[in-house]
Amino acid sequence: MRGLEESGCGSTATPCGCVKPSLETGNLLTEPIGYLESCFLAKNGTPRQPSICSHSRACLRIRKSIFNNPEHSLMGLEQFSHVWILFVFHKNGHLSCKAKVQPPRLNGAKTGVFSTRSPHRPNAIGLTLAKLEKVEGGAIYLSGIDMIHGTPVLDIKPYIADYDSPQNLMEPLGDFNLQNNQQKPKATFHSDGETNSCYQRQCPGCGEPEPYHSTKGKPKYPEGRTSEENCLKHRDRAELQRILPMHREVAADFGLESRSDQRLSVAEKQAGPHCLEKSFSEGGTDKKLRSVEGAAVLPGSSTEVRPAARYCPARVADGSPCSLVPAWVREAPVATLEVRFTPHAEMDLVQLSSAEVGHSSFKYFQSAEEAKRAIEAVLSADPRSVYRRKLCQDRLFYFTVDIAHVTCWFGDGFAEVLRIQLASEPAQITDSVESLLS
Numbered sequence: 001m002r003g004l005e006e007s008g009c010g011s012t013a014t015p016c017g018c019v020k021p022s023l024e025t026g027n028l029l030t031e032p033i034g035y036l037e038s039c040f041l042a043k044n045g046t047p048r049q050p051s052i053c054s055h056s057r058a059c060l061r062i063r064k065s066i067f068n069n070p071e072h073s074l075m076g077l078e079q080f081s082h083v084w085i086l087f088v089f090h091k092n093g094h095l096s097c098k099a100k101v102q103p104p105r106l107n108g109a110k111t112g113v114f115s116t117r118s119p120h121r122p123n124a125i126g127l128t129l130a131k132l133e134k135v136e137g138g139a140i141y142l143s144g145i146d147m148i149h150g151t152p153v154l155d156i157k158p159y160i161a162d163y164d165s166p167q168n169l170m171e172p173l174g175d176f177n178l179q180n181n182q183q184k185p186k187a188t189f190h191s192d193g194e195t196n197s198c199y200q201r202q203c204p205g206c207g208e209p210e211p212y213h214s215t216k217g218k219p220k221y222p223e224g225r226t227s228e229e230n231c232l233k234h235r236d237r238a239e240l241q242r243i244l245p246m247h248r249e250v251a252a253d254f255g256l257e258s259r260s261d262q263r264l265s266v267a268e269k270q271a272g273p274h275c276l277e278k279s280f281s282e283g284g285t286d287k288k289l290r291s292v293e294g295a296a297v298l299p300g301s302s303t304e305v306r307p308a309a310r311y312c313p314a315r316v317a318d319g320s321p322c323s324l325v326p327a328w329v330r331e332a333p334v335a336t337l338e339v340r341f342t343p344h345a346e347m348d349l350v351q352l353s354s355a356e357v358g359h360s361s362f363k364y365f366q367s368a369e370e371a372k373r374a375i376e377a378v379l380s381a382d383p384r385s386v387y388r389r390k391l392c393q394d395r396l397f398y399f400t401v402d403i404a405h406v407t408c409w410f411g412d413g414f415a416e417v418l419r420i421q422l423a424s425e426p427a428q429i430t431d432s433v434e435s436l437l438s
């Protein structure tokens with residue numbers, strides 16, 4: 001990689017210093033395939049991740065300037081339950097050049113931008129796994145989203161658990177692996193905090209990583225599959241049946257089920273992306289908390305997060321390692337809040353969903369109850385910035401979801417919705433953005 005950078009291989013710099021877009025150099029001139037129509041009007045109150053609010057909805061229409069027949073490009077997509085959406089954080093104001101950021105869950109502490117999902121990154125590209133509700137002509141309807149209205153979308157890819165789930169990729173390959181030496185072993189952290197680039201194989205029982213040697217020969221697999229995919233594909237269904245009950249149990253222990261009903265159903269469909277931080281005995285009955293050494297950050301600290309001295313892989317019953325996340329991602333200092341509605345706010349909500357009083361009813365939600373659950377989900381995850389949480393506790397907080405403009409305040413361990421008013425109708429995205437571009 002270094003050689004490439006230094007030799008300026010395939011450089012397309014012009015005399016004025018501009019770099020012409022070129023696939024070879026990675027200078028890609030993107031053209032959005034569409035602009036998202038989302039139930040979230042602005043950044044304020046938009047969930048930090050798609051799993052927070054399963055009722056959040058959006059629609060994406062593929063632009064005719066991309067494909068004459070947009071519906072052709074979506075052919076077959078309806079067979080998938082989830083899709084990856086690649087998009088531009090177009091409301092960031094500017095591109096970010098900060099190598100370290102302060103994710104809200106770290107409560108003021110800093111960590112490297114690439115170890116976070118921060119919207120502020122050198123290329124302002126976001127990645128969201130959304131539920132695909134339906135495909136209709138040249139449009140897709142999504143739920144469980146964390147993008148705002150007008151977000152430029154660059155690409156859609158189907159979510160395929162066989163390819164996208166670390167659990168599948170990390171399953172032990174046994175003799176197959178040893179014969180072919182094709183498994184890309186997991187890099188591990190050592191006590192100096194440096195990532196070890198040597199190939200490592202995790203020993204059973206969370207012990208020291210055991211070095212192992214690789215050769216360069218690459219065996220061929222049908223349909224361009226990797227050795228891992230080839231080896232594991234047929235076992236996935238059976239494995240999933242066996243593993244899922246444990247995921248459910250652990251999710252309940254962690255309070256994940258109550259936070260979002262989608263979280264677990266996604267886990268079930270995805271065969272393991274929500275690998276939970278517990279270890280199990282061989283029989284799967286003796287559960288105990290896995291000690292995660294990713295980071296130890298005290299609430300209010302402004303320190304940086306140090307990498308773990310040594311990672312201990314999460315394992316399922318048969319000892320297969322699955323995905324790892326540092327402790328701060330789940331054991332955040334931000335508690336889940338109780339959400340209350342004043343009687344006035346409850347009444348507002350009913351009125352808003354009723355056509356009788358002359359209001360337009362919800363555009364994205366199917367009922368007042370669904371809107372209420374979405375508002376609850378947004379607030380229970382505490383959408384405030386660290387600054388607001390610490391220094392502006394007594395300020396009112398506003399956000400708009402669908403046609404509801406929500407006013408609330410935060411107390412100790414709770415959020416209370418005071419008023420829900422009719423928001424001004426979101427602009428017709430196809431009109432405004434298209435006219436800007438032409």
Ligand SMILES: C[S@@+](CC[C@H](N)C(=O)[O-])C[C@H]1O[C@@H](n2cnc3c(N)ncnc32)[C@H](O)[C@@H]1O
Pocket residue numbers: 043044046047048049050088089090091092117118119125126127128129146147148150151152
């Ligand atoms: C933390 S990011 C995560 C996005 C995505 N799931 C990811 O991991 O790349 C989500 C936040 O980005 C902000 N956001 C969403 N759409 C945006 C846009 N088009 N421009 C700027 N910020 C946006 C919202 O404040 C939302 O809470």
